Amino acid sequence: MSTTYTLDTKTDRAHPTPKPMKRLTVPAIRSRKTDGKTGEPLVMLTAYTVRAAQLLDPHCDMLLVGDSLGQVVYGLDSTIPVSLDMMIAHGAAVVRGSYHSVVIVDLPFGSYEESPEHAIRSATRVMKETGAAAVKMEGGEAMAGTVAFLTARGIPVMGHVGLTPQAVNILGGHKVQGRDDATAAKVIADAKAIDQAGAFAIVIEGVIEPIAIEATRAVSCPTIGIGGSAQCDGQVLVTEDMLGMFDRVPRFVKKFDDLATNISNAVETYAADVRSRSFPEEAQTYQPKK
Numbered sequence: 001m002s003t004t005y006t007l008d009t010k011t012d013r014a015h016p017t018p019k020p021m022k023r024l025t026v027p028a029i030r031s032r033k034t035d036g037k038t039g040e041p042l043v044m045l046t047a048y049t050v051r052a053a054q055l056l057d058p059h060c061d062m063l064l065v066g067d068s069l070g071q072v073v074y075g076l077d078s079t080i081p082v083s084l085d086m087m088i089a090h091g092a093a094v095v096r097g098s099y100h101s102v103v104i105v106d107l108p109f110g111s112y113e114e115s116p117e118h119a120i121r122s123a124t125r126v127m128k129e130t131g132a133a134a135v136k137m138e139g140g141e142a143m144a145g146t147v148a149f150l151t152a153r154g155i156p157v158m159g160h161v162g163l164t165p166q167a168v169n170i171l172g173g174h175k176v177q178g179r180d181d182a183t184a185a186k187v188i189a190d191a192k193a194i195d196q197a198g199a200f201a202i203v204i205e206g207v208i209e210p211i212a213i214e215a216t217r218a219v220s221c222p223t224i225g226i227g228g229s230a231q232c233d234g235q236v237l238v239t240e241d242m243l244g245m246f247d248r249v250p251r252f253v254k255k256f257d258d259l260a261t262n263i264s265n266a267v268e269t270y271a272a273d274v275r276s277r278s279f280p281e282e283a284q285t286y287q288p289k290k
């Protein structure tokens with residue numbers, strides 16, 4: 001399944017061996033149902049900037065321009081205030097920095113819920129102005145008609161069920177779903193509805209493992225877990241969380257590095273060097289031509 005890619009250290013761009021890399025497609029992603037064990041899980045991470053996209057692209061199947069940029073990039077308390085213009089600006093940057101992964105852009109709160117027509121207007125802007133291949137929207141049974149409407153008109157949709165952060169005011173916080181019969185049944189029904197409406201994949205966020213497994217088995221498209229289960233057909237995390245760049249992280253995050261400490265150390269050294277006049281040195285200083 002996986003091809004070997006090498007990194008051009010000057011550009012951080014991936015180079016396949018032996019022939020040029022082609023961007024993965026939505027149908028290729030859709031066909032990657034693993035049924036829990038067989039097959040290679042899908043790898044997705046969030047990206048908001050061109051530099052992040054360049055670094056992540058060779059290693060991922062999908063890059064998600066998540067509305068989590070509200071908290072991570074803009075310091076907001078929730079994803080509720082994020083605008084479509086913000087998503088489009090970051091989406092275009094991520095498409096420019098990638099050429100292997102499928103790029104998916106979150107439709108932000110208030111840009112799609114009113115009607116299928118409302119959703120397609122926003123999604124069309126995303127597709128035209130960013131070059132992304134798909135959009136993602138939160139919601140289950142209530143959004144199934146909208147998912148079908150967009151899919152029938154050329155816009156691939158990724159679903160998102162379980163802990164849906166745009167519904168934080170209904171859920172009463174970022175709370176794990178499926179611990180009681182009512183939310184457990186809702187997660188399954190929502191996943192089935194979005195799958196039958198034609199979603200090419202579904203994010204299952206913050207759901208107890210047995211229900212995430214049941215939802216994965218109940219749908220024909222791949223599920224992407226985040227605080228879901230290792231038996232989902234793929235996994236996603238917020239990149240800054242897994243790199244140790246964001247301090248308040250959910251329990252489902254594993255920190256694969258501690259970049260905040262590295263950056264803080266480098267800046268401490270810079271500040272000390274400026275204050276002691278040991279930076280800049282000769283090598284960083286311009287002199288008149290001799």
Ligand SMILES: Nc1nc(=O)c2c([nH]1)NC[C@@H]1CN(c3ccc(C(=O)N[C@@H](CCC(=O)O)C(=O)O)cc3)CN21
Pocket residue numbers: 067068071072079163165174175176206238240241246249250251252
């Ligand atoms: N940096 C970042 N990472 C994310 O994963 C993320 C965002 N931002 N912004 C949008 C949403 C918000 N998310 C969140 C935020 C908090 C929890 C959280 O603290 N959950 C509790 C669960 C408590 C429970 O019900 O048991 C936890 O302790 O993990 C979960 C998801 C996921 N998304």
Ligand SMILES: CC(C)C(=O)C(=O)O
Pocket residue numbers: 046064065066067068069106160203205226236237238
């Ligand atoms: C956490 C993922 C699934 C997301 O929706 C986001 O980053 O906004």
Ligand SMILES: [Mg+2]
Pocket residue numbers: 066067068079106
């Ligand atoms: Mg999101």
